[in-house]
Amino acid sequence: MAKPSPKKGAAVKKAVASQPRMAANGYRLPDPLPVGEILIDNTKKSWVLGESIGVGGFGEIYTARPASSDSDDYDYVVKVDHNNGPLFNEMHFYYRVAKSDLIKDWVQKKGLKFLGMPKFIASGLHDKQSNSAGSKGRGSKKVQSTLKYRFLVIPRFGTDLQKMLDVHEKFSLKTAYSIAIKIIDILEFIHSFGYIHSDIKASNLLLSLQEESKKKGRNVGVFSEVYLVDFGLVERYIFKDDGIHKKFEEDARRANNGTAEFTSRDAHIGCFSRRSDIEVLCYNILSWLSGGRLPWMFNLKDSNYVKQCKNYYMERTTELLNYCFPPSSSSPPPVAVLTKKVESNTNARVVDRTKPSPSIPLGISDFIKYTIKLKFEEEPDYAHLKSILEKAIVKSGEKSDGKFSFTQTKTSPSPVKSPTARVPGAVGAKRSSAPSLSPSPVLRSRRRI
Structure with missing residues (x-):
């Protein structure tokens, strides 16, 4: 040759x-x-x-x-x-x-x-x-x-939380809620200036470089600081000139901005308000506690599928929570069959729609239900949201002191081997490639505000 x-x-x-x-x-x-x-x-x-x-x-x-x-x-x-x-x-x-x-x-x-x-x-x-x-x-x-x-x-900050999830698979209740409380404080701050973040996720949450340095990069022990970064997708929810809240109007040009698995239902149709950030945080908390066990994780490339799935489950919180937290942590997620027609034609195990699973973490149901009730232009009650999580930490036997840690989890259910969920009108929904715990890429690029 x-x-x-x-x-x-x-x-x-x-x-x-x-x-x-x-x-x-x-x-x-x-x-x-x-x-x-x-x-x-x-x-x-x-x-x-x-x-x-x-x-x-x-x-x-x-x-x-x-x-x-x-x-x-x-x-x-x-x-x-x-x-x-x-x-x-x-x-x-x-x-x-x-x-x-x-x-x-x-x-x-x-x-x-x-x-x-x-x-x-x-x-x-x-x-x-x-x-x-x-x-x-x-x-x-x-x-x-x-x-x-x-x-x-x-x-400069330290390790992002996605790297911690890659190692530990999921967070304990105290760690997930302590981090969420700190995020709520940040959201209240940026909301007060008329902005929303739009892209909260583990890879945009960083530990303190100083706290990590004291632990010699081992990422073990107790932490107390986490920073929200990457404000490239910020949106104004009020008009710059008069401070009036933007109306609930669909905008196809802005539809689906954010990261697929965590994008709010409003953002899927191009609307943005303070409740959008709280909903994005809801999906993150669910993911952190369940090890990435979200019903729409298996077809993230189809934004319409993801939107329909979220619309369905956020109207049926018991079914959503039962999907994320089944009675047995070792059982694979069931097929999320959403139509009676499909239900009668499949042998797949269906999510229990009425009886709450005993594995559902304290506080998460109240947090989601409050978020669902928020009106588009309504200011969230940040203190109430924090109180829900703080009380849940105490009821779980821990101290709500703002500190959190990371421990290895060996029993976390893996989303990779699970079957795809189905949504109304998508009985034969195509299965995407097996998802990982890493967030999907941003669905759309950003324009100037």
């Missing part, structure tokens, strides 16, 4: 290297920046880039440190995107909402010990010269072009 020409091999490598980088959702990522690159923010402060630590749906994240610092500790992260990319939304949200004094004033006003809202540190634009190939042909010269970036600087 003839060996490939060295020149041809080099040409192939060069062609591959010149290909644009694409995120999982199809978004073209910005060209990477080298370690040591200096970025100058809008206040003329310089930042030194460290290594890239992640690529998201709309940009890349690097460690960073102030250029003026004598320390080699990279205690900050810089989120980098194209100059005209979606980071514009997130950057302006941080600038309006997440300034240090605003967070400090809120904590004092509410008498909180902690608020997991990342602080805005800096932002700016960055230009970088790049050599690109000129016209084809022998003797062609490289053309110098300018790559334009937008960047945001925030504090």
Whole structure:
């Protein structure tokens, strides 16, 4: 066999290297920046880039440190995107909402010990010269072009909760509820500025880097802090000019924004309000406690299927909870048959629709029922929601002190081997590939607010 020409091999490598980088959702990522690159923010402060630590749906994240610092500790992260990319939304949200004094004033006003809202540190634009190939042909010269970036600087945090779920499969009642209580505090804060987060999920919840450092990265022991990040999908639920709440109107352009398994029913049709965030949190709590055992997990690529499934189950909370928490933790999830026609033509075990399972965790039923009753423009009673969870923690025999930990769970039911659920009008619903515990990608991209 003839060996490939060295020149041809080099040409192939060069062609591959010149290909644009694409995120999982199809978004073209910005060209990477080298370690040591200096970025100058809008206040003329310089930042030194460290290594890239992640690529998201709309940009890349690097460690960073102030250029003026004598320390080699990279205690900050810089989120980098194209100059005209979606980071514009997130950057302006941080600038309006997440300034240090605003967070400090809120904590004092509410008498909180902690608020997991990342602080805005800096932002700016960055230009970088790049050599690109000129016209084809022998003797062609490289053309110098300018790559334009937008960047945001925030504090650096620790491990995300999805990585903890990958190890432990599910969270204990105290851990799930303690984290949820902290999220409710964050939601009340951002809602007070007229925004909703829209994309609460384990991968957007980060532990404290300082608390992890004390434990030498072992992720064992007791934690007390968790931060909600990634505000790239924030939505205004009130009009900027007059502060009037937006009406309940379907918007196909915004339909299905969010992460498939946790998107609220309102978001599935392009509507957004404060109750949307609370509903998203409901689905997260169910997933954390059950090990990802949600009825719609097996066909996440079909947004209409997911929407129908949520509409059905949120009107039948007993059936939903029985699906997530069957009497025996070792039993596989039953087929969620939602029509009498299908029920009479299948031998599959059906979810009990009337008698609550004894495995249903304390408090979760009340939390979901309150969320369902919320009206579109109604302000959630954040204190009441927290009280439901706090009382459940105490009734379970634990102390509601805001602390949580992670322990290995060997009896968690796995959603991977379970059959697909069915929804009305979808008797022969196609089964998607076996889902993992990792959240699905964002369904749609984001526009400027």
